[in-house]
Amino acid sequence: MSQSKGAVVNHVHRDDLGAKLGMWVFLFTEVLLFGGMFLVYAVYRFQFPDLFKLAALELNTGLGTFNTIVLLTSSLTMVLAIVAIQKNKKNLSLFYLAATIGFALVFMVVKYFEWSAKFSHGIYPGSEELLNRQNGEILFFGLYFVMTGLHAFHVIIGVIIIAFLMVFVYKNKIVHDNYVKLENGGLYWHLVDLIWIFLFPLFYLIH
Amino acid sequence: MEHGNTEHKTHSHGYGIYVLVWLALIALTSITVTVAGVDFGKLALPIALFIAAVKSALVINYFMHIKFEEPIFKVFLLLSGMTLLVIFILTFFDVFYR
Numbered sequence: 001m002s003q004s005k006g007a008v009v010n011h012v013h014r015d016d017l018g019a020k021l022g023m024w025v026f027l028f029t030e031v032l033l034f035g036g037m038f039l040v041y042a043v044y045r046f047q048f049p050d051l052f053k054l055a056a057l058e059l060n061t062g063l064g065t066f067n068t069i070v071l072l073t074s075s076l077t078m079v080l081a082i083v084a085i086q087k088n089k090k091n092l093s094l095f096y097l098a099a100t101i102g103f104a105l106v107f108m109v110v111k112y113f114e115w116s117a118k119f120s121h122g123i124y125p126g127s128e129e130l131l132n133r134q135n136g137e138i139l140f141f142g143l144y145f146v147m148t149g150l151h152a153f154h155v156i157i158g159v160i161i162i163a164f165l166m167v168f169v170y171k172n173k174i175v176h177d178n179y180v181k182l183e184n185g186g187l188y189w190h191l192v193d194l195i196w197i198f199l200f201p202l203f204y205l206i207h
Numbered sequence: 208m209e210h211g212n213t214e215h216k217t218h219s220h221g222y223g224i225y226v227l228v229w230l231a232l233i234a235l236t237s238i239t240v241t242v243a244g245v246d247f248g249k250l251a252l253p254i255a256l257f258i259a260a261v262k263s264a265l266v267i268n269y270f271m272h273i274k275f276e277e278p279i280f281k282v283f284l285l286l287s288g289m290t291l292l293v294i295f296i297l298t299f300f301d302v303f304y305r
Binding site for chain 1: 220221222225226228229232233236239240243244246251255256258259262263266267269270271272276277279280283284287290291294295298299302303
């Protein structure tokens with residue numbers, strides 16, 4: 001960096017389009033990761049349609065619906081945080097980001113209670129209770145724990161990313177004319193929402 | 208293009224459009240939950256997946272901003288979607304006609 005400090009601002013290389021394209025490439029690898037699991041789900045649901053239905057009855061549709069609404073709302077607050085920063089309203093943007101984290105935590109707390117209820121009924125991967133059931137049910141719960149587990153892991157990562165974004169906004173590293181970091185963080189968060197949009201009907205809404 | 212900068216084209220929408228999209232997503236969620244309670248037999252899964260696809264389209268187009276991005280993003284998305292579709296179709300041919 002031989003440039004003088006004052007001149008740096010005008011000469012910093014910026015490629016927002018490239019940054020976003022890179023993010024989309026990453027999102028595609030995520031889609032392939034989950035896509036592979038959805039493929040396994042599809043094949044086994046085709047093989048064991050009745051047992052999948054039977055096992056799905058044990059999931060709490062009410063909690064699943066509640067969590068769907070929570071996650072959709074968190075996607076809204078995420079996108080509103082970007083609109084706020086575009087309008088140069090820093091505090092409002094911080095508020096929306098905090099709300100997004102809040103909704104994510106609500107999602108995780110509900111997940112915790114859902115999983116705890118399953119564990120207390122002796123249903124967890126490899127449990128005696130589960131292994132005594134028929135193959136279709138074992139597969140359903142195996143897929144349920146792996147897919148919603150991996151999704152919940154993404155929610156936790158998303159919370160960490162959004163926390164960093166809040167720091168960037170607070171320190172004016174993300175400002176009204178340079179907010180591609182916020183957009184990319186948002187893209188990640190919406191992908192987490194997108195995956196849940198498919199997980200929800202496939203696990204909770206089979207009757 | 209001396210510095211090769213491609214900065215933001217600001218497509219600043221108000222807050223309103225996003226709230227509308229959110230309302231549509233909530234409405235679709237209640238529809239899919241209600242429909243799941245009705246016995247549609249073999250049609251239940253296609254209906255649930257169709258509603259999920261509509262919800263995804265709303266999230267991708269508005270929340271993920273694809274509707275307002277350069278064409279290259281749409282090409283990207285199409286290419287990814289087609290790749291996934293091909294993987295699914297080829298696997299289904301193998302599994303269903305085994």
